[in-house]
Amino acid sequence: MKKQAKQKSFDIAVVLQPLRPLAMVVFVFLFSTTFFLTISATPAFSGEYHATSEETTTGTETLACSQCHTMHGSQGGQSLLYEGSTLQPMLIRASSVTNLCLYCHGSTSPGAVGWDGRTPPQVENNQQSYTPSAGDFKHSNYTNEANRHSIGMDVSSLSPPGYSGIWSDVTARFGTEFNCEFCHDQHGNTNYRNLRFNPGVPADDNASSPNRVLVTYAYGTGSDPNDNTKDVNYWGAGANTSSPNKFTRSSVRFRRAPLDSDSPARGISAWCGTCHVDFYGASGASNMGGVSSGGVVGAGDNNSSTNSPWLRHPVADVDMGIASTNLHVDVANWNSVSSKARHINPDGIPGNSDDQPFCFTCHYAHGGGNPNSGGSPQLDHTNLAFVDGSGKVNIEAGYSTATGMIRNLCQQCHNQ
Ligand code: HEC
Ligand code: HEC
Ligand code: HEC
Ligand code: HEC
Numbered sequence: 422m423k424k425q426a427k428q429k430s431f432d433i434a435v436v437l438q439p440l441r442p443l444a445m446v447v448f449v450f451l452f453s454t455t456f457f458l459t460i461s462a463t464p465a466f467s468g469e470y471h472a473t474s475e476e477t478t479t480g481t482e483t484l485a486c487s488q489c490h491t492m493h494g495s496q497g498g499q500s501l502l503y504e505g506s507t508l509q510p511m512l513i514r515a516s517s518v519t520n521l522c523l524y525c526h527g528s529t530s531p532g533a534v535g536w537d538g539r540t541p542p543q544v545e546n547n548q549q550s551y552t553p554s555a556g557d558f559k560h561s562n563y564t565n566e567a568n569r570h571s572i573g574m575d576v577s578s579l580s581p582p583g584y585s586g587i588w589s590d591v592t593a594r595f596g597t598e599f600n601c602e603f604c605h606d607q608h609g610n611t612n613y614r615n616l617r618f619n620p621g622v623p624a625d626d627n628a629s630s631p632n633r634v635l636v637t638y639a640y641g642t643g644s645d646p647n648d649n650t651k652d653v654n655y656w657g658a659g660a661n662t663s664s665p666n667k668f669t670r671s672s673v674r675f676r677r678a679p680l681d682s683d684s685p686a687r688g689i690s691a692w693c694g695t696c697h698v699d700f701y702g703a704s705g706a707s708n709m710g711g712v713s714s715g716g717v718v719g720a721g722d723n724n725s726s727t728n729s730p731w732l733r734h735p736v737a738d739v740d741m742g743i744a745s746t747n748l749h750v751d752v753a754n755w756n757s758v759s760s761k762a763r764h765i766n767p768d769g770i771p772g773n774s775d776d777q778p779f780c781f782t783c784h785y786a787h788g789g790g791n792p793n794s795g796g797s798p799q800l801d802h803t804n805l806a807f808v809d810g811s812g813k814v815n816i817e818a819g820y821s822t823a824t825g826m827i828r829n830l831c832q833q834c835h836n837q
């Protein structure tokens with residue numbers, strides 16, 4: 422059932438492919454009219470490609486409204502819908518939000534889609550020859566739905582594991598079919614990858630709510646901006662360039678140390694925690710365990726109080742130095758592994774004591790192939806980053822299923 426729902430939306434996207442050339446002609450026409458209005462805009466290279474100039478940090482404009490919306494449904498007598506034949510609520514140009522996003526972000530590159538020649542990164546089944554930071558929804562055509570965020574599925578009665586809140590507020594806002602909009606702001610915002618300010622509580626999903634989550638970023642066109650005041654740093658050219666480009670896993674680093682006093686909350690773990698509420702917390706929180714340190718990096722499990730033992734794996738504000746003092750991790754081993762698990766790295770040097778585990782240490786944002794149990798995906802675990810004998814993760818080219826296991830990941834830090 423799960424599988425079917427997802428298959429359906431992606432199949433529609435595949436059926437769409439032949440229509441693309443026609444739609445591109447329409448694009449070109451639209452662009453020739455919008456070009457004059459935007460000719461003075463310098464190319465925006467930041468992560469706000471979907472935003473209007475007022476909402477970006479760079480003040481530049483990128484996608485045009487007309488690439489996603491149609492006012493009347495036709496121009497020159499030709500349909501402006503990318504697929505389907507009936508007009509849609511909110512005037513969008515496809516039969517669902519997912520299909521609209523996949524028109525550009527599906528498995529077949531539509532090529533450059535703007536006057537500045539940007540190529541959209543593929544998120545369905547990446548065939549652009551790089552390991553995408555977010556993973557993807559159908560890696561190497563290996564459909565392993567049980568492992569991923571189930572785009573296309575009816576989630577009206579399936580709230581996220583660990584959620585506490587009013588899920589019907591979320592589905593009333595974004596629809597009952599789990600789609601890209603649940604996590605990304607289609608109109609852009611100032612967070613990394615346009616991540617919503619609070620995907621779990623629509624009323625708090627704005628730039629001024631005290632309950633927003635900030636995922637700030639620094640971007641460099643050529644090299645690592647090396648800025649640990651920002652949650653994320655990434656660098657490189659666009660998706661159409663060879664790897665590593667700015668969407669490649671190795672060109673994205675997580676830099677700012679989250680602290681137990683952060684208000685508003687910051688970083689990826691707090692962001693995932695807006696939906697998976699119970700799985701996130703700073704040290705000392707009743708759902709997590711551990712010991713807080715009153716505003717700085719937590720003291721972890723230091724055997725000092727009744728709160729001390731962890732109830733859930735730490736995902737914020739605990740570093741390897743403290744954990745090593747507590748004798749729960751092995752920093753020397755962590756330093757010696759050649760390919761390290763993803764972590765938050767404030768000083769920019771991987772493998773030392775200020776490194777911190779977080780959600781992406783173990784999970785992908787979109788999904789992972791995880792074909793670990795010899796073609797029986799239902800036996801695999803949830804969206805996890807397995808590591809093979811040579812340190813490759815399960816969505817990388819050359820990953821060996823023979824040596825790939827989750828324990829290889831745990832052992833990098835714990836060496837039990
Ligand atoms: C008309 C084509 C088009 C459509 C439709 C489209 N996108 Fe994009 N999107 C792009 C392009 C091009 C880029 C890459 C820009 C760049 O290279 O910086 C992009 C980039 C992104 C990014 C990464 C931004 C960053 O940090 O660099 C996200 C997230 C994204 N799109 C989400 C979506 C979602 C969600 C939808 C559906 C609501 C959608 N896109 C629909 C063209 C499109
Ligand atoms: C990447 C695609 C994309 C672009 C570009 C885009 N929109 Fe949208 N817009 C959407 C989607 C998707 C929705 C929501 C549809 C839904 O939830 O059913 C939407 C909703 C809206 C709404 C309804 C209210 C809301 O905010 O939800 C308005 C108004 C709107 N867009 C105006 C614009 C304008 C004006 C522009 C250009 C400045 C623009 N859009 C650019 C995809 C886009
Ligand atoms: C908009 C709310 C929302 C956000 C934000 C969100 N998730 Fe989820 N997540 C869900 C829902 C709904 C499910 C259950 C349906 C499914 O499997 O897709 C889920 C399922 C999962 C699963 C289990 C997958 C499986 O099928 O076994 C994992 C792991 C997960 N999420 C991790 C994350 C991580 C890591 C983040 C942050 C990058 C995150 N989630 C952010 C809504 C969300
Ligand atoms: C559960 C939340 C969630 C959903 C649903 C989701 N995304 Fe993402 N997406 C993220 C996060 C978090 C990142 C940043 C991941 C990273 O950097 O490792 C991301 C990254 C991206 C990127 C940048 C490329 C990359 O590999 O990092 C694009 C483009 C994108 N998403 C588009 C989409 C589209 C299109 C959809 C719908 C088909 C979608 N996303 C659904 C959370 C989500």
Ligand code: HEC
Pocket residue numbers: 711720721722723730731734735739740741743744745747748749750762763764777778782783827828830831832833834835
């Ligand atoms: C990037 C490093 C890293 C990785 C990878 C990692 N952990 Fe941890 N883990 C930590 C840190 C740091 C602590 C906090 C220890 C402390 O409080 O002193 C911790 C705590 C724990 C604890 C609680 C110990 C206690 O004191 O109660 C367990 C159990 C655990 N991890 C198991 C795992 C497992 C199983 C995996 C693989 C699925 C894993 N860890 C992966 C860094 C990591």
Ligand code: HEC
Pocket residue numbers: 582583690691693694697700701734735736778779780781782783784802803805
């Ligand atoms: C140390 C590794 C590790 C870290 C860090 C981690 N997870 Fe997990 N996660 C797992 C494993 C392993 C499972 C399988 C179930 C289990 O062992 O509890 C899992 C399962 C899940 C599930 C599925 C639960 C269900 O009921 O199906 C969700 C959702 C999830 N994780 C979200 C998150 C979020 C959100 C974060 C960050 C706040 C996070 N995880 C951090 C390893 C991790």
